[in-house]
Amino acid sequence: MRKFRGLLFLALLVKLMAQEVAAQEPSHAAAQPIVIRAGTLIDGKSDQSRRDQVIVIRGNRIESVSDGASAKIPSGATVIDLSNATVLPGLIDSHTHIFLQGEDPAKGGYDANILMQPLALRAARATVSARRALEQGFTTLRDLETEGAGYGDVGIKEAVEAGYIPGPRLLVSTRAISTTGGYPLEGYAPELDMPKGAQIVDGPVEARKAAREQLDHGADWIKVYMTHRSWVGKNGELASQPTLTVEELRAIVDETHGWGKKVACHAYSGTGLHRALDGGCDSIEHGLDLDDAAVAQMLKQGTWYVPTISVYYTDWAPADTPNGQRDRLRASAHEISFKKALKAKMKIVFGTDMGGIPWTEPIAQEFSHMVDFGMSPMDAIQSATSRAAVMLDMEGKIGVVVPGALADIIAVDGDPLRDIKVLEKVDFVMKDGSVFRSK
Numbered sequence: 001m002r003k004f005r006g007l008l009f010l011a012l013l014v015k016l017m018a019q020e021v022a023a024q025e026p027s028h029a030a031a032q033p034i035v036i037r038a039g040t041l042i043d044g045k046s047d048q049s050r051r052d053q054v055i056v057i058r059g060n061r062i063e064s065v066s067d068g069a070s071a072k073i074p075s076g077a078t079v080i081d082l083s084n085a086t087v088l089p090g091l092i093d094s095h096t097h098i099f100l101q102g103e104d105p106a107k108g109g110y111d112a113n114i115l116m117q118p119l120a121l122r123a124a125r126a127t128v129s130a131r132r133a134l135e136q137g138f139t140t141l142r143d144l145e146t147e148g149a150g151y152g153d154v155g156i157k158e159a160v161e162a163g164y165i166p167g168p169r170l171l172v173s174t175r176a177i178s179t180t181g182g183y184p185l186e187g188y189a190p191e192l193d194m195p196k197g198a199q200i201v202d203g204p205v206e207a208r209k210a211a212r213e214q215l216d217h218g219a220d221w222i223k224v225y226m227t228h229r230s231w232v233g234k235n236g237e238l239a240s241q242p243t244l245t246v247e248e249l250r251a252i253v254d255e256t257h258g259w260g261k262k263v264a265c266h267a268y269s270g271t272g273l274h275r276a277l278d279g280g281c282d283s284i285e286h287g288l289d290l291d292d293a294a295v296a297q298m299l300k301q302g303t304w305y306v307p308t309i310s311v312y313y314t315d316w317a318p319a320d321t322p323n324g325q326r327d328r329l330r331a332s333a334h335e336i337s338f339k340k341a342l343k344a345k346m347k348i349v350f351g352t353d354m355g356g357i358p359w360t361e362p363i364a365q366e367f368s369h370m371v372d373f374g375m376s377p378m379d380a381i382q383s384a385t386s387r388a389a390v391m392l393d394m395e396g397k398i399g400v401v402v403p404g405a406l407a408d409i410i411a412v413d414g415d416p417l418r419d420i421k422v423l424e425k426v427d428f429v430m431k432d433g434s435v436f437r438s439k
């Protein structure tokens with residue numbers, strides 16, 4: 001008990017010190033305003049870009065945005081000249097895994113990550129993932145589970161917020177939830193009690209308890225796996241195994257909504273996808289095969305769609321194998337689903353599944369897939385800015401360059417409305433009023 005009290009005291013001390021660091025930041029920054037001269041501004045919300053804008057930042061907030069000709073520059077302001085660049089809000093990736101590293105199957109893949117790597121090593125690598133995201137202009141991530149690293153994401157989030165490590169603003173979902181037979185590690189001798197990449201529940205009581213535990217330990221979102229695996233079905237369809245029942249999911253959704261939070265559901269197709277919608281999921285992740293009934297229900301319920309296209313174009317197995325055929329079907333079904341969702345004006349939000357993709361690759365590659373499938377570049381940008389902010393209940397705070405918003409601002413060379421690929425080369429990153437990167 002005494003030892004426990006000592007630990008508690010230590011934890012409290014760390015927390016107080018962290019708060020002190022955090023408290024010092026804005027007041028120091030507030031003393032000196034920063035002015036950004038933007039050659040072109042895409043503010044995240046308007047459908048048109050604007051030329052020659054002046055953005056005044058005080059502390060961690062945007063104070064004003066005005067036309068260059070009429071703008072008043074506050075005295076003593078530090079001026080950042082981005083008059084040859086396109087300025088945008090900090091980007092938001094709403095589906096990442098900072099605790100995954102695109103595990104190479106040849107090196108033991110997903111299983112080795114859980115079985116061989118000490119948690120401290122995984123946490124250290126997660127800090128690198130977080131920094132990589134910030135370097136690329138992603139100032140907010142919704143990180144959708146730690147894949148066996150427990151509540152590690154809560155710790156990384158605290159470290160970023162306290163200023164110990166650089167990283168995006170993190171909304172975390174901790175352990176995620178699936179059912180018996182619904183998540184790896186799998187395929188080991190039944191006598192072995194193997195660790196799982198998600199919290200396993202069976203029955204509404206266990207489901208609700210898992211949600212309570214995760215929310216209690218700091219989850220901002222609850223992540224649920226509503227389907228598991230996928231293969232080419234008897235009739236050539238994309239088949240997947242349903243996991244939670246509607247009753248189990250409803251218990252989780254009811255509990256999570258009671259805490260004022262939302263539920264993100266991994267769902268590919270068929271029964272599992274329909275249970276996800278019947279159970280009241282707030283966002284459908286992947287949604288590889290959205291049939292017409294699913295599209296109609298998502299529109300009716302206002303469900304968010306986070307397609308994560310890029311990850312289904314990596315690591316295809318050879319075409320003449322069952323897995324290779326499945327990989328190709330996943331991509332082709334997904335393209336059809338995305339186009340249906342676009343046509344139906346569904347609320348599509350940018351997400352990549354980074355971590356499933358190595359963090360060394362450009363996060364912004366997802367934009368190219370969206371635009372290739374018919375989304376306008378401005379719509380794609382809004383899916384990673386203002387629209388994502390609404391899903392994350394941070395409307396007006398992030399994803400926009402407007403007065404009162406947090407000062408998360410990036411800049412690129414060139415015009416992303418003409419060539420979306422320029423978003424893969426971000427030259428300037430400001431998060432919370434502090435410049436993290438400047439060419």
Ligand SMILES: [Zn+2]
Pocket residue numbers: 095096097144353356
């Ligand atoms: Zn994922």
